[in-house]
Amino acid sequence: MPLLSVSEDSAYHQQCKKRTYANLTDVVQSFSYGENADMLVLELGTPTSGDGIILEVQNVFQLNESMLQTFRIVLDLPHIDHFSNEINFDNNSIVFTIYFGKAESGKNAKCYNWATTVLWNPLLYFAVLCLWNPERYFPLAQW
Amino acid sequence: MHSFGGLEEEERRAIQIVAKKVKSIHEGTMFSTKTLPSRVIIKFVGMPFVTIEDLRLINISNHRIRSMQLMVNQGSLLVEVRRKTQKPVIKKRLESSGLDKATLRNTVTKFLSSHATVVRESDKRVVNAVLECILRWTWKKAAAEVECTRDGDNYKFKVEKLQCVRFRQLETLCDLGDYVCDLSLNFNTRVLSFSVLRTNAYIQDGQAKRRKT
Numbered sequence: 001m002p003l004l005s006v007s008e009d010s011a012y013h014q015q016c017k018k019r020t021y022a023n024l025t026d027v028v029q030s031f032s033y034g035e036n037a038d039m040l041v042l043e044l045g046t047p048t049s050g051d052g053i054i055l056e057v058q059n060v061f062q063l064n065e066s067m068l069q070t071f072r073i074v075l076d077l078p079h080i081d082h083f084s085n086e087i088n089f090d091n092n093s094i095v096f097t098i099y100f101g102k103a104e105s106g107k108n109a110k111c112y113n114w115a116t117t118v119l120w121n122p123l124l125y126f127a128v129l130c131l132w133n134p135e136r137y138f139p140l141a142q143w
Numbered sequence: 144m145h146s147f148g149g150l151e152e153e154e155r156r157a158i159q160i161v162a163k164k165v166k167s168i169h170e171g172t173m174f175s176t177k178t179l180p181s182r183v184i185i186k187f188v189g190m191p192f193v194t195i196e197d198l199r200l201i202n203i204s205n206h207r208i209r210s211m212q213l214m215v216n217q218g219s220l221l222v223e224v225r226r227k228t229q230k231p232v233i234k235k236r237l238e239s240s241g242l243d244k245a246t247l248r249n250t251v252t253k254f255l256s257s258h259a260t261v262v263r264e265s266d267k268r269v270v271n272a273v274l275e276c277i278l279r280w281t282w283k284k285a286a287a288e289v290e291c292t293r294d295g296d297n298y299k300f301k302v303e304k305l306q307c308v309r310f311r312q313l314e315t316l317c318d319l320g321d322y323v324c325d326l327s328l329n330f331n332t333r334v335l336s337f338s339v340l341r342t343n344a345y346i347q348d349g350q351a352k353r354r355k356t
Contacts (some may be wrong), residue, residue: 002254002288003288004254004277004278004286004287004291005287007286044216044285044306046285048250048284048286049241049283051192097283
């Protein structure tokens with residue numbers, strides 16, 4: 001059935017969803033002990049107002065600042081634009097609404113990305129050799 | 144004044160009336176209460192389904208009922224009963240939800256394009272209004288899956304993946320007109336279904352009219 005949402009279901013967003021879900025699941029597992037032994041992450045769906053994912057951490061019986069802070073750090077990644085969390089005391093759950101950034105901004109987020117394509121180009125090295133010793137390497141010099 | 148468990152006689156009676164009304168609709172329903180200083184939250188579980196008429200009956204059963212919420216995900220109905228008569232307070236200005244008309248229209252138009260073969264040109268306006276209503280309920284929450292099928296002259300809607308919905312929100316859908324009918328929520332399948340009847344009223348009228356209740 002089609003979703004009634006602003007979001008677009010692209011491959012990039014699917015990848016972001018998987019990555020975010022895996023990251024949060026790993027962190028939640030590390031906190032699953034004592035009172036919170038039964039904590040689990042559940043995917044509630046996609047938010048209507050943008051590209052993202054809604055995740056719910058269930059069976060949270062003990063909540064402390066370090067746990068919340070760790071969750072926030074895990075969700076502070078380049079592909080995540082912003083997120084909001086809601087603690088539901090009635091159901092002992094935390095709901096994270098995570099919004100992803102654009103695919104382009106995610107790819108070109110680093111300023112050194114252009115250098116990788118240039119540095120791997122053999123023409124660059126040939127040009128450097130021509131400048132260093134044009135008589136030997138510049139093909140037109142022999143003519 | 145008789146009091147029991149921190150509750151006054153009148154409050155207990157209000158809970159009993161609401162519980163009795165719900166039990167008269169679905170016998171196998173169980174309930175639990177949570178008493179807070181300003182309100183009592185009654186949680187009903189074990190309801191197989193609930194219709195808008197049932198909710199209206201529950202709503203008018205007692206004047207202390209403040210709101211009703213259908214927790215689709217948990218399969219429960221929450222009824223909030225006011226405890227004390229509150230002083231009239233000036234309502235806070237509602238914060239903008241960020242849902243502007245252009246976004247609303249674009250999203251609904253995009254959705255309707257996938258149902259182009261189902262929805263007739265003359266019915267697009269009413270289907271638009273229905274979808275706008277559902278999008279308003281779910282804005283900034285989990286997106287709902289909506290299926291629109293044509294059944295003869297009418298349209299049947301099925302809404303899945305709803306997390307929770309309020310009675311007032313359901314009423315806004317019914318307020319669109321008498322052509323929105325058979326609204327019911329199945330707690331087992333977690334599907335909200337309703338029909339939109341094809342009438343001359345909205346096809347011939349220049350502007351959609353809201354039903355006066």
